[in-house]
Amino acid sequence: MNELLIDIRDLILAARKTVVRSVDLIQVLTNFEIGRRIVEHEQQGNQRAEYGESTLKALAQALTAEFGKGFSLTNLKIMRKFYLTYRKSISQTEFDSLPRFEKSQTTSDFLQKSRIPFWRFVDEGKTQPLSSGFTLSWSxxxxLVGIKDVGERSFYEIEATDQGWSLRELKRQFNSGLYERLALSRDKEAVKKLxxxxxxxxxxxxxxxxxYVLEFLGLDEKAKxxxxxxxxxxxxxxxxxxxxxGKGFLFEARQKRFTFDEEHFFVDLVFYNRLLRCYVLIDLKIGKLTHGDLGQMQMYVNYFDRYVKLADEQPTIGIVLCKKKHDALVEITLPKEANIHxxxxxxxxPDKELLRRKLAEWGEDVEDEQNE
Incomplete structure (x- = not known):
């Protein structure tokens, strides 16, 4: 009975997820198609900006009157921008297979044509190649279309898909400057890969x-x-x-104790990364980094490498998370091959604009080094 219940429960949950995903996909595809028809209508009609604005206003009023909210002037502009942003990611063959908008210069004809339900084309299988290119919800x-930098937008789209980010988490990662923070820790080729x-x-x-950005902890920066x-x-x-x-982290212990030479030591936080197959030790420091902090972490890492990790696992990584670090101190204290950071x-x-300026300056420095 229990096995049958679990089996059927899993089936129902999977089906519900599929239905939600299908609804999301239909909305995305429909809005992409609406955006395309708006653009093509504009291209075939009067090119003046005021003409396009008045057409969109009339279209928004008519669609809202029939279908309710969701088709405001602002939303239609977003659909147009969505199409213009993502049309280049579709192959020419897939693009040509989409149903085309027949020539018409009147708003009434355009409205009539726009009433063709887009899911008809899905049923006919004509948009199956296109549907595989959209992996997120319309929200x-x-x-995403508000992110101007193409590389940055692509990065967040990939990560939101792979990590299953909600819209709230996507916004948080963007506002925390995740792309810039990762880029600043990488070389030029690695940034392209991002x-x-x-x-x-x-x-x-x-x-x-x-x-690392820990604003979610709720600790006051000014408080002790x-x-x-x-x-x-x-x-x-x-x-x-x-x-x-980031990816692949599993939590193992807090204040992990180990004993060496009859003395007890405690690692603040112990994690395991399943992608690298190694332990990751984190020591927390609220003040300025000292050489003693680095030496202590080196001892922790050495102990885990010699007495804890298995023979087929990768070397332990140590991270000292501090309020203020000193790059020169790190460089002079640790050997180059040390797995301590x-x-x-x-x-x-963080201030995203400041991070972007730092990233731009970093890019210029890399270019200068390559030209020397």
Whole structure:
């Protein structure tokens, strides 16, 4: 009985998810088609901006009167922008297979033509190749088309799809400057890969961000708090912290104790990354980074590598998460091959424009180095 119940329950849940996904896809495809017809109508008619505006206003009024909200002037403009943004991602063969808008210069004819239900074309299978290109809900795409940089928009679309981000999480990752923070930790080729493939994890450096943004902890930047307070806040918000860490992280322990030479030591936070197949140790520091902090983490990593990790697992990674780091200190303290990394954290969302300027300056420095 229990096995049958579980089997049927899983079937129902899977079916409901499929229905929701199908509804989302139909809405996205329909709005893409509406956007295309608007653009083609404009191209075949008067090119003056005021003509297009008046046409869209009349169209919005007529559609709203018949179908209700969702077809306002603002929404129709978004549909047009959605089409213009994503039409280049569709192959010419797929594009040519879409039903074409017949020549018409009147709004009434245009409205009549627009009443053809788009799902008819889905039933006929004509848009199946196109449907595979859209993986998110309409609300996600409304947000994505507002991102001007093509590479950045592509990155967030890939990550939102792969990680199953809700619209709220997508906005949070964008506002935290995830793309810029990852890009600043990578070389030029790796930045290009972010735009084409999203965040891929193949080496320890792929896990890192600069800085880590922990605004969800609710700690006041100006208030006094201890390392224990910071640790407790992270545990209370562990799900959000795992999302901030990135892909493949599993939580193992807090204040993980190990004993060496009859002395007890405690690692603040222990994680395991299933993609790299290695332990990731995090030590929290509320003040300025010191060489002692780095040495302590080196000892932790050495212990895990020698006594904890299995023979077929990869070397342990250590991250000292601090309020203020000193790059020169890190460089002089740690050997180049050390799997130890110091990273700053912020208790507030960063200034995206500042991150973008830093990324632009970083790109210019890379270009200068390559030209020398």
């Amino acid at each position: 996600h795409y409304v947000f 735009a084409s493939s999203g965040q891929t994890i193949t080496r320890p450096e792929d896990l890192l961000k600069e800085p 708090y201890s390392e224990s307070d910071l640790e407790s806040a992270i545990i209370d918000k562990l799900e959000q912290f795992l999302l901030e860490l 110091a990273r700053e954290y912020r208790l507030y969302l």
